[in-house]
Amino acid sequence: xxxxxxxxxxxxxxxxxxxxxxxxxxxxxxxxxxxxxxxxxxxxxxxxxxxxxxxxxxxxxxxxxxxxxxxxxxxxxxxxxxxxxxxxxxxxxxxxxxxxxxxxxxxxxxxxxxxxxxxxxxxxxxxxxxxxxxxxxxxxxxxxxxxxxxxxxxxxxxxxxxxxxxxxxxxxxxxxxxxxxxxxxxxxxxxxxxxxxxxxxxxxxxxxxxxxxxxxxxxxxxxxxxxxxxxxxxxxxxxxxxxxxxxxxxxxxxxxxxxxxxxxxxxxxxxxxxxxxxxxxxxxxxxxxxxxxxxxxxxxxxxxxxxxxxxxxxxxxxxxxxxxxxxxxxxxxxxxxxxxxxxxxxxxxxxxxxxxxxxxxxxxxxxxxxxxxxxxxxxxx
Numbered sequence: 001x002x003x004x005x006x007x008x009x010x011x012x013x014x015x016x017x018x019x020x021x022x023x024x025x026x027x028x029x030x031x032x033x034x035x036x037x038x039x040x041x042x043x044x045x046x047x048x049x050x051x052x053x054x055x056x057x058x059x060x061x062x063x064x065x066x067x068x069x070x071x072x073x074x075x076x077x078x079x080x081x082x083x084x085x086x087x088x089x090x091x092x093x094x095x096x097x098x099x100x101x102x103x104x105x106x107x108x109x110x111x112x113x114x115x116x117x118x119x120x121x122x123x124x125x126x127x128x129x130x131x132x133x134x135x136x137x138x139x140x141x142x143x144x145x146x147x148x149x150x151x152x153x154x155x156x157x158x159x160x161x162x163x164x165x166x167x168x169x170x171x172x173x174x175x176x177x178x179x180x181x182x183x184x185x186x187x188x189x190x191x192x193x194x195x196x197x198x199x200x201x202x203x204x205x206x207x208x209x210x211x212x213x214x215x216x217x218x219x220x221x222x223x224x225x226x227x228x229x230x231x232x233x234x235x236x237x238x239x240x241x242x243x244x245x246x247x248x249x250x251x252x253x254x255x256x257x258x259x260x261x262x263x264x265x266x267x268x269x270x271x272x273x274x275x276x277x278x279x280x281x282x283x284x285x286x287x288x289x290x291x292x293x294x295x296x297x298x299x300x301x302x303x304x305x306x307x308x309x310x311x312x313x314x315x316x317x318x319x320x321x322x323x324x325x326x327x328x329x330x331x332x333x334x335x336x337x338x339x340x341x342x343x344x345x346x347x348x349x350x351x352x353x354x355x356x357x358x359x360x361x362x363x364x365x366x367x368x369x370x371x372x373x374x375x376x377x378x379x380x381x
Contacts, residue, residue, distance in 0.1 A: 051069060062084065127152060242273075270312055290347070
């Protein structure tokens with residue numbers, strides 16, 4: 001009995017020691033799990049807020065991570081891509097780009113490559129991206145996939161081009177404007193002095209001097225547009241009603257273009273918000289002028305205004321011939337125009353005004369034909 005009691009006590013002691021060891025191991029595991037969870041949450045927070053796109057792919061070509069910036073920039077739905085093979089969910093052109101990056105990474109023998117890329121996303125917008133693709137390895141130097149990090153250079157490039165073109169416009173306006181007035185005054189003086197005294201070739205003299213005067217007026221108009229573009233006025237925001245602005249502007253076009261049918265679809269719930277009414281009216285007029293200009297024989301133009309995710313979306317749609325994909329990528333560049341009489345500054349000025357409102361302007365195809373320009377303005381800023 002004594003031996004049995006001693007054995008029982010020894011066993012009890014061993015069990016208590018084992019329980020204590022298990023308890024310590026459990027606490028250590030919980031601490032480790034908690035630290036790992038904190039690190040995971042911290043990493044997810046960084047990925048959500050970093051101002052760059054991040055996409056991770058494992059060795060089986062499955063997409064394992066897409067951060068918020070990439071999701072918004074590429075206009076994709078997270079649920080449709082996570083866990084999927086990129087060959088199956090990406091557009092064919094995007095798959096070829098991705099395969100090219102991976103092939104170059106393997107053939108070069110490097111762990112990372114960086115390239116400049118122009119990519120067209122689903123909404124038809126062309127982005128300028130600086131892409132870095134890096135091969136990932138675990139602690140044992142075994143490959144575990146790839147991480148793609150990209151910066152959006154689109155707005156930076158547009159701002160640089162805009163600044164360069166504004167400087168060109170300023171110089172053109174300065175150099176051309178000075179001699180125009182004496183040229184016009186000289187032609188007017190010739191007409192006044194010699195029109196009544198000339199008997200031979202009077203019609204030719206009249207026609208030539210009149211041409212000089214009218215063409216100088218036309219050049220002055222162009223120079224004025226150059227000057228306006230070179231010194232865009234500062235945006236002066238005030239709480240205004242964009243519904244009223246659309247209605248008042250459309251009255252003028254309905255009266256002046258009877259051959260075109262104008263229609264509106266405006267959500268009444270959109271409240272007044274901060275924007276520059278003068279500048280935004282200029283945006284709407286530029287878009288309407290473009291739409292009217294491609295419908296010389298008549299057609300339909302519709303303006304819609306709706307509220308979506310904290311933004312006011314104003315669209316101007318026509319049923320004209322539409323715009324080629326190659327042209328869409330250059331529409332908002334200064335001095336690019338598809339019309340012989342156009343200066344190519346209207347849409348460039350429009351783009352600048354919208355950008356200064358922290359907004360976005362896009363162009364898409366209308367159905368069954370035509371074009372839709374959409375201006376997206378934040379309501380809460």
